Amino acid sequence: DADVTQTPRNRITKTGKRIMLECSQTKGHDRMYWYRQDPGLGLRLIYYSFDVKDINKGEISDGYSVSRQAQAKFSLSLESAIPNQTALYFCATSWGNQPQHFGDGTRLSIL
């Protein structure tokens, strides 16, 4: 299985701050994804990348940006955080059309 590492695991910050969540993987998967999880809404796709030069918006990309620095690294940024971006954030990876493997998430609270 892919080793998908997310940092930080928990973060509390204030409205208006810029925040970066990082994801790295060690199995050489080409595809990486960012989701947010909210109670009662399941997981929703924010951005996805099928290779280093490919970045695509997901269902809820407004207020977020991403960077694929290398095949193994995919970071998510909140340029100016707002309270309704408080959520659990998950990174996932996959190889081709194979199942996605998820990291253990970042719990983000915006005050």
Add this chain to the structure above:
Amino acid sequence: QQQVKQSPQSLIVQKGGISIINCAYENTAFDYFPWYQQFPGKGPALLIAIRPDVSEKKEGRFTISFNKSAKQFSLHIMDSQPGDSATYFCAASFQGAQKLVFGQGTRLTINP
């Protein structure tokens, strides 16, 4: 717009009983239907998946039943155990497992 609707939101089952979680989808182009299991503090992990060319898939105590005409699929957990207590998500996608659309999740509790 929720393309995949999951029910119930929470479910309590006695040990040894059958747990059933249902999902309905709207997009007939979906061709891959996985179920994910999530424990507290962990990310979702693939449990079992099905493609629409079969009506049922079984792996151990876990079975997916798929009804293409009704656009519904369900997860059955036989002989439910306390260790099955978790949140379960159904999902759907097309062209393989690329862009998953998730249901709302079901919190399952198995009482000993």
